[in-house]
Amino acid sequence: MHSISIFYSIAIYKALYKRFGGFAADVVAAIDQAAQDRVDIICLSITPNRHPSGIATFFNPIDMALLSAAKAGIFVVQAAGNTGPSPMSMPSFSPWIFTVGATSHDRVYINSLCLGNNVTIPGVGLAPGTYENTLFKLIHARHALNKNTTVTDDMYIGECQDLSKFSQDLVQGNKC
Incomplete structure (x- = not known):
């Protein structure tokens, strides 16, 4: 009997931000980069929020980038239902995109965060x-900035997006 080991890698491309939103060009750039990195699956957690105008439903830059990815052999999955629940809140217009809708349910999976002070x-x-029975020091992003960086330099400090803004000595091995 032979055993087979399968290893998966996950690549994450940040194109949109909670406070700011983003631009279609950033999403297209992330899709193109994923294709250049030769990913097998693109799972896009955004969805159209209305039917595109005109006869050609795919003449928007994101769907066109996803079509190119599908033609390159990448399986494309897109979220649906982000604007629901309401009638017609799960739009999917492009046949090359596998659309998955979320649902709500009555189950709760209880878990907890244990702090070092036994709270x-x-x-x-x-x-x-991921690191069961390992303690990490929680650090607020504002307290881990480099000496020459201030909170006013970047409105996204709290999202810990730009590692160059933080002191490596303070964040190494900790959770920001």
């Missing part, structure tokens, strides 16, 4: 932490 914060989650 447990209840929450929800499906699995234990």
